[in-house]
Each structure stands twice: as structure tokens, then as C-alpha cells.
Amino acid sequence: MAGLLKTNTPPRWLLAELTYACPLQCPYCSNPLNYTKYKSELSTDDWKRVLTEARKMGAVQLGFSGGEPLTRTDLVELVQHARELGYYSNLITSGYGLTEEKIIQLKTAGLDHIQVSIQASSQELNDHIAGTASFEHKQTVARLVKKHGYPMVLCVVIHRENIHQMPEILAMAEALGADYLELANTQYYGWAHLNRDLLLPTKEQFETAEAIAQAYKEKVAGKMKIYYVVPDFYEDRPKACMNGWATTFLTITPDGVALPCHSARDLPNFDCPNVNDFSVSEIWHDSKAFNFFRGFEWMQEPCRSCDEKEKDFGGCRCQAYLLTGDASATDPVCSKSPQHHVIDELISTARNSALSSNEKPLVFRNNRNSKNLI
């Protein structure tokens, strides 16, 4: 462990999930299915301490997320604390409940950037996916964010229900004056894992949508940056998840659990440490959870002897667990994985579901459904 201490890179990215409360019900939410089980929330002083400790270690990018972070009444105070510490603060919000007055308050407190999510390019579909009438308000918020001098990032999560709207989504982002557009193909964790058969587009749909997005990228070059998060189920190699386990990213959940990635709470028997019990430095350097998949020693074949292991770190641990039952296995997205067939199977299951005439309904992310799933 002592050797590790010296070679550990410090956290650069801190994701502060301030709350699991959210007025929206997106069926691809990355929060755990059983989020209603975790009722306690860190106090304002706890959050301030966590921000201070992580900043001292070298964290510089800070995301205020959730749930919906705007439901925390101390958000402005936390933003101000973060600014005093020198963080670059990102507010990752649905925009729901964001007023011009709040936008100004946050700006004065030192917030650097607001990312607004929009679920679709049409009101009907946006409000259906969000489970809440919110389309008009989101558009208003996006314009206000821009008006008050923030870099404006629109985030649209892409899945089978909205992928056909790609041209309209791109046009909407341009019309709203977005500086960045994040087209995030759904990552299948949490609620998205549960709803995968209904959300996963076909390969043809992906290819069509990606070609449209890439062409648009050139059209708006110099005006709007487009981040395209690729759907890894249709790749041959896994993503370099989290830039390697516990090398860069640190997530703190509403109740204070520290995670090397925001889905790691779902890994079994993992015993992730809580900031109520340990300092951020102890957690980062010494905890079993953070050291578990550091480096390459934990790897099985074919990762262990693979010449690409330093490029993708064996892919995503949570995906390996969700799809193979073994968190140490090669991410099955990799074509070298002996269990790569599970990806082909889930693609074909989703396709059959899309073609069937009586598809089961989406399970929306809300308290009632969460309690039923515990």
C-alpha cells in the first residue's frame, strides 16, 4: 500500500451528487434503482469539508449533480465555497425550477458553467421521457444561461425513442446558441440497464444518427462544439472507463459514499467508504475499494497479457459486473472477451423487443418504482 501512495495520481474531477431528489423521471437515469433506500443527505458543512479536502489534493473540475442539484437550498453557498477554493464549477441540471434570479445569484457566487439537459427536440417527446412537462421551461433556461454569459452546454441523451430526431436536435441546439452540444448515447447502467430493451437503438439507427451528427460538426465548426459519446455496445473495444479506476474521478453520493465511478455503488460486496468516517485523502489512497482495480494486477486474461490494456484499462468494471456477473472480467464489449456473445444477445433481444407489437412499457425513475424494486 505504501508504494501505491507514492504513485497514485490525485483526483482531478469531483462529482458531487448533492441529492437523489429529482422532479424528472428519466428512464435512463444513472442513479441506483434503489436510491430511495438512501435517505440521508450530507450537511452543508460536510460538503464544504469534502470540497476543501479534494481541492487540496488537486481536484479542479467540480460537477454539482444529483438527482436535481437545484433542490438543495444551499447550492449557492456551496458554489461560493467552491469558487473561493479555485474549482471550475459545473452545474449539471435538468433546468427544472431554474429562474433568472437564481441564474444571477449563481453567477455572482462564482459558478462557471451550466449544463442543461433536454430530452428531445419536440415538446411531446421531451415531456414524455422526462415524465414531467418541462420542454418550454428548458428552452427558456437555455436562453437565460446564454444571456448571463455562461458557456452553454446542452446535453441530450440519445436512445431509441429520440434517435430519429437527430437532425432536429442539432438544429435546436444551434438555434438556442449552445456553445457545446453533448450527444450522449445512453450508457446502460442504473435505470437504463433496467430499460435497455426499450432504449437500445439498432446498429442501423446508430450509424444513420452518427453520420448526421458528424456532418453537422463540420457545418458548425468554430461556433458550436459537438461531443459525441459513442455507444460502446457497437464498438470492438471497450471505453477507457473513468480514465482508469481511481486515477482521475471521484464521486460522492448524496449520503456521503465515495465512489471511483458513479455506478460503482451497484458493485456487490464493495464496501465503499463514507466521507462521514474517513478523510477524502484516506479514501483515495488507502481504501480497499479505491485500490481494488488500480493498476493491472487485478486483471484476468485476455486483459492481463493484452497489449492494449494501458489504452482501455480492460473497459468498465460496472459493465463487466452487470453483464457477466464478475466485476474483474474483461468488459464484454471487447471482441477479445470470451463473453462477448452477451453483447450480441442483448442487441438482438432489444431488436426483437422493438419489432414486437406488445412491448412492455418503460419503467420511469421515480420513488414509487424505486420502492417497488428494492
Next chain:
Amino acid sequence: MTVNPEQLLTFSPLHRLQWEEVQQKTVILYPEGMVELNQSSAEILKLCDGTRHLAELVQKLETTFETSGLTADITAFLEVALDNGWITQN
């Protein structure tokens, strides 16, 4: 993008230039991203404060570092900075 010698060089209001003590580096921060700079790039960007044209910026750096012939290198870096939106001219 090419640098216009007639226009002032200004660091983008949508980015932040900041010294990071732990890394001992100057970095550019922007939504969900960060670029680490080497010392010469950092020195160039610090001078893009809306008061200098290209020639004045080159002269200032050549004086500070007691050298000459920096125009080509500085211009090449500023073009990269313009392309990335780190600086603006207008």
C-alpha cells in the same frame, strides 16, 4: 485560423486560465475539461489580456526572456489557441 496583426488578442471569457499549485502548472479550464500548458504557452496566454496586438506581445516576451526571433513560434501557438477558442480577436 490566422492571427490578424491589426487586432487585439483577448483570452476567451468562456475559459479560465489558472495556476494549479498541486500540478505546478498553468491550466485552461472550460466546461468539463482542462488543458495543461507548458511554461511558454502559459506565458503567451497570460499576455492575451485585450491590450496587445501580435507585435507587442512578441516584443514583450522577447524582452522578458532576453531573446529574439520568437515571432514564428508564438504565431503558430496563437493559431492553435484561436482554433480551440482559448483566445479571440475582434
